[in-house]
Amino acid sequence: MKIIKVLIVDDEVDIRELLVFYLSEKFTIQHSEAGNVNDAIKLIDKAILENAPFDVCISDFNMPGGKGTKIFEHIINNNIKLPFVYATSVDDKELKFSDKFKVTRVNKPFQEDDIYNAVASLLLESNSEILNLNQDKNEKKISNYSPISIDSLIFLKLINYSLYVKINEESYVKVSYPKTVFSNENYNHYVEKNIKQLYLLSSDYKELVNSFAQKVNSSLFLKIEDEEEFQQFKLSEQIQKFITDIFDQFGWSKELEEIAVANLKNIIYLAQKNKNLKKLLNSINFEKMNKASAHCVLNSITSIVLMKEFNFPVEDYKFIGFAAFFHDNSLSDYIIENEFKFYQTLIQKRPNYKDELKMLISHPNDSVSALTRAGFTPELVKTIILQHHEKPDGSGFPNGIKENLINEYSAVFIIAEHLTFAFLEHVNWSDLKSEWEKYQYLNVGKFSKYYNSIKNLLVSE
Ligand SMILES: [Fe+2]
């Protein structure tokens, strides 16, 4: 069984750990970690001096103290045989590639398969080791237990699953029960016995890695990698004007407008920065406003204004903002703009429009699935999207749940979307008020407190 020596470089310890998890699931690895470019270069040189060079290096791009390209340049300049993987969300043109040196990239946030494919393809190219890799993979599949290093255990601390010690290929002994803390004492105990790894049931290991990945990926998606670049990022004039018009129309304050704009800027920047999300948004043009982008922008700023008015925590604005951008990602521009009317018409004309109706009813689920495929995992965002057509009286879709099952944040989003539809129908202020009165079905249970605040928002000038 071939052991692969990996150098993992990232300033975020969580991401390094996730890479260790992903790699260990597919390969037998021995790994070193660096948190910055200089440490990485030192480790590479040291390994060569000790005649035990790394087989592959996986590196972040944006790190304090130097970009990941510096490591690759070091490899080129010193003619080092070290396959290199960029793990980053930045554009290809910011990276450095080479025909003579093995190099590839994966998008951040990455999935397990992205990492496996990148590493396997580089190693295959370098020394046709793929047979060994696959053999290795198969061996791991056969076993019901998966190894986890004691370093990972001390890093995770709280372990939700039983741990085992391996006696031989067939027998494993349980040494701890679910939901126990892996303490320094535990760690030292195993170090003394020269035990470097314990085992989990493979199904538990999968679950542990998945939930850790979800946590890491959610924070990744919501993090600005390059603060300087973000400062230079501006919303297009069209969006800016669109928003100012809306705030004037609603008679909402400049302060509210600034909050909404700041959040919107953040969300659009992050969504466009990430290749997977950008693809999902490709029908939406944020330079020139089209129907879909107007719908998203309108929903997102209205939701954020409502969050502010209803005193939701500031740090949660982004979740509803993201939901606004992706809630209809599986619908066409035309349908997005006419969603509500479309739904009414289809219901009336059924069964002649069975397929259209089906598509409309499944779009909350479809939009969530597309986000999941793109690796975007914040639970709250998914919940809001899944529930965005539910109504508090149970007359909504896809599940027809009532207000007690509708998430607080979904509730705000549902109200915001109604408000934006009312707004699209009636640019005139007093008409808007009367249009809003039509949504009496929103005045149910916990929604009614919002309903009254909305009235105030609409009435005060
Ligand atoms: Fe929708």
Ligand SMILES: [Fe+2]
């Ligand atoms: Fe919508």
